[in-house]
Amino acid sequence: MLYIYQTSCISPQPFPLAINNFNTDITVAHHGIMVVEPDYADIPVNILRRMGKAVRMGVGAALPIIAAHRNIDGIVIGTANGSMEDSIKFLNQIVDYKEGMLTPTNFVQSTPNAVAAQLALLSENKLYNTTHVHRGLAFENALLDVMMLCADQPQSQFLLGGLDEISTYNHAIEYLGGWYKSDSIDTNKLYQSTSVGTIAGEGASMFLVGQNPSGAIAKVSAILSLHAEDMGEVADGLSRFLIANDIDPNAIDTLILGENGDIRFQHFYQNVARAFPLSNQLRYKHLCGEYTTASSFALSLASLLINCENVPSHLYKDNGKAKGTINNILLYNTFKGLQHSFIYVQSANDMAINAT
């Protein structure tokens, strides 16, 4: 179990992320939607100049949290690729200049642990520091890592984050793989799409987390990640998850589904939703696009939605349902139909849970 005290999210949405300030009419450029970057006033200019977008938005999203909490007990980041932009820039120099004398800046910035490392430097933090890079489950593993740390050190607080960028280069590779729609599509028509592929997205979501309920805005009660190609295995995983964590399906008032407009994966979401006939169904990838650590955006959103009564209608899959207060949220996401995760998010206030 893990309590969330503070979130900070740089995404294609206005910064800071707020329930009453979503942009649902984002221009889709080159099959993707890009982050709206703040001015990064807190990052020293000489450091900012060397940073690629992934490092910049990761550090930029985390700084409001670490500036207010200098004594955190560790930094745990999930990112599938880190700065892909720097990686390929360096690779291109190697090939184009036939291994001539190169400057190391892009190489140093390209390593995925650059964000956690830069945050340790800026906050002078010598404690636990790690970077999970397991593609569509990089953030989930970071989350599980922190849940174990908090169980071992109940008085501690950690910075947890997930980030990934769209660069020209990973966009080219993913597009070639058929993961993005070839036709131009508005974000507000994403879920009506009957074609394969999705809209590329990016973002950085950071969380201050710990084991103490005091001051918490939400809590993560359980997580399960799995690798599976067919729905039977996912259903089996969901059953194991509910039983192991003693979760009554009827207690889940809200499902947040990672639907991304790719018809190939729609059956996973439909089948999972079928197990929760009483739950409202929400979606979010029209706000952030699809990326490897998009579930970190979903957790930011869930943290804001807990105890929220005025949920914007564009989040609901079916506008007709009774809405009510949100206390118990199950997040389900699949990355490319091969990696899957369930994250159970609840109100931090136990009284609210008992009342439902």
Next chain:
Amino acid sequence: MSRIFVTGIGIVSPLGMGVLPNLNGLGMGLCGISTMQHTMSKYAEELPFGEVKIATDALCDLLQVNCKGVSRTSLLSLMAFREAILQSNVSTAQLQQHDTALIGATTVGGMCLIDELYENANKLSNNTDYIASYDASSVTLYLQNKYKIGGIINTFNTACSSSANAIMYGARLIKHGLANRAIVGGADSLSKFTINGFNALRIFSKQICTPFDANRMGLNLAEGAAYLVLEGEGTVGDKEILAELSGFSNTNDSFHPTALSAQGDGPFLAMQKALAIASLKPADIDFINTHGTGTENNDLAESVAMKRVFDSVPSFASTKSNTGHTLGAASAIEAVFSIFNIVHQELYPHLHFSKAIPETALIPVQTFQKRFIKHVMSNSFGFGGNCSSLIFSKV
């Protein structure tokens, strides 16, 4: 919380493919660092490298796998993984169970596929054979998919300490009841990407590396893979236990993106915390497999940190004098070497040493020694200040 036992090891390094050639290589004081033959680079003739001495095609044939879309890193990984599960006698059915975790680590991942990645990333080719094979997780996912491993799967990249984090994470999953066995380790292959990156940072030695020597000139880049099978008390049964993972730690030096602090704060804290987790006193450590890359900066900072932790620094060596620096695989490879120390009750000669660093005057073990060995510490420190220390103990 459960104790963590090692019941299987597998290794591929510049000393050879498999446990036996590596054990014999260390015992005989062999050095696997030479000119590079199987990875194309303009530095192949100019600089020494620790290469696994087999071409990628031949590696495919040896492993009897279809090479299409598979990186050299994944193949090295598969070879070490197979040996580890064979020794521990983990069955196919057990691999598919939900209580079997697979935790990998790599820095290069599939970025050894320089030409393919260059063409795909710059839209110069429509060949899709390798597009899912460039990232770090592709190496772990190759094993997961091949064996349908059913539990928690993860991949780390914390630069040169990556596979120490994989080992720790697997152990912690078992301690928290989230897995009963974890196959943990890492792999990296030589790549123009890292060769040119480290060259740009000017930390290569033009000669074979001389860790902890006063006249050390830098490191030699290398490749390899190693995996360990970790099992908890409830699962290990009557299997032969090679060693216990008794301590582990992760700290950050918080000093510079590519260099350690002069006082070695990160390394100091890593060693101190690993001792605390293992409930050991500094004097209990019989031997240290150091990070010992051969760079000016690392070896001095690590020496200073060892002197801060230990009143009297125990016997130590750097096996990078045998293998070179295998980056994301280094912690796992050196974990296997530390387990050799325990299983065989012997120390292996550190190579190419002639004169101690004047500031710290520490001298590594330079002879083969039969000796009682109870606790071995293994250090790994990486770019980004990512430091770690593991302690393996005789059971």
